[in-house]
Amino acid sequence: MTTPTTTEPRTRRSVPPLARLAGLTAALGAILIALLALFILPSLKSGAHDLPLGIAGDPAAVTQVETALEKAAPGAYAVEAFSSAEDLDDAIADRTVHGGLVAGPNGLEVHVASAGSTAxxxxxxxxAQAVGQATALPVAVSDVVPLPEADPTGIGIGGLAFPLVFGGIVPVVAFRSLFSSNRWKLAGLGTFALAGGVIVAAVLRFWFGSIDDSFWPVAGAMALGIAALAIPLAGLQQALGAKGFTIGAASMMFLGNPLAGIATTGAWLPSGLGDLGQLLPPGAAGALVRSAAYFDGAGGLGAALTLTGWIVAGFVLHAVGTRRAARRDTVVAD
Structure with a gap:
């Protein structure tokens, strides 16, 4: 009796090792280029482009400043007129404009909100300094919504991208390995989202000093963000198996993360990419946390609705996957 010999699959035998090595190297190189583009290109091409900017003050000075502004930063700002500096400050606090200029015969005052984006x-x-030089007007700066003194550069909020993605991906794996019951898995994810929101808010408030009086709003926003990542990933895993989870997790890590714009806000990213990032859970969560932390929730409704939509989609996917598995088990039993 002869023992059958083991041979390589036909596809491998037909392709020379050198060609396989070259092909795999080229594929991995393409992936590396794609990762560099995703993580570096958005920041490299970031900047002011049609940012809503308010302007108020003496009509003659306003006209002069508008002309100098377009020369100093062409296409960078979309200017909106306000009747007074107070109305301009209200608009900045409501996040309808990112800042503004108040022009007068004796000087130019730039109104900013560093809490919105230090960039x-x-x-x-x-x-504004360039406009002041062009118009021979002295320039003063007024920070309408400043960052806390303990975190003047906004690093605390700006560094939330990775904790958000971690909080969405790792618990799905952990609770799936711990519980066989779908009910307990989802309960675990919900519990962790609430706990994670409180933990992050506590660190930002009591350790980093990045927030002052907005502990619970920030905790709630962060919990919603974690849930909007974790529950859809759990739904993808339940509906499509490990492949669905892997695709979802990779998308959040390699697409949602670099396009989130948490440190600078989505408006600072290249046109189109910033908008896409705000439709994904990391970007929407970052926007909501910033609104809750510094602007009393102003400008956060869209982000909250986006996150809620992701959570609902996650539950729907999970229900579809659970029903499909139940039908499959019934067929096997019969």
Whole structure:
């Protein structure tokens, strides 16, 4: 009796090792290029582009400043007129504009909200300095919504991208390995989302000093963000298996993360990419946390609805996957 010999699959035998090595190297190189583009290109191409900007003050000075502004930063700002500096400040606090200029015969005052984005406030201040030089007007800076003194650069909120993605991906794996019951898995994810929101808010408030009086709003926003990541991933896993979870997790890590714009806000990212990032859970969660932390929730409704939509979609996917598994088990039993 002869023992059958083991041979390589036909596809491998037909392709020389050198060709396989070259093909795999090229594929991995393409993936590396894609990752570099996803993580670096958005930041490299970021900047002011049609940012809503308010302007108020003496009509003659306003006209002069508008002309100088377009020369100093063409296409960077979409200017909206306000009747007074107070109305302009209200609009900044409501997040309908990112900042503004108040022009008068004796000087130019730039109104910013560093809590909204230090990148935008810094860029607007630099632009105002250029406008002041062009119009021979002295420039003063007024920070309408400043960051806390303990975190003047906004690093606390700006660094939430990775904790958000971690909080959405890892618990799905952990609770699936711990519980066989779908009910307990989802209960675990909901519990962790609430606990994670409180933990993050506590660290930001009591350790980093990144927030002052908005502990519970930030905790709620962060919990909603974690749930909007975790529950859809659990739904994908239940509906499509490990493949669905892997695709979803990779999308959040390699697409949602770099396009979130949490440190600078989505408005600072290239046009289109920033909008896409705000439709994904990391970007929407970052926007909602910032609104809750510094603007009393102003401008956060869209982000809250986006996150809620992701949670609902996750539950629907989970229900579809559970029903499909039940039918499959019934067929096997019969």
């Amino acid at each position: 935008i406030s810094g860029s607007l201040t630099a632009t």
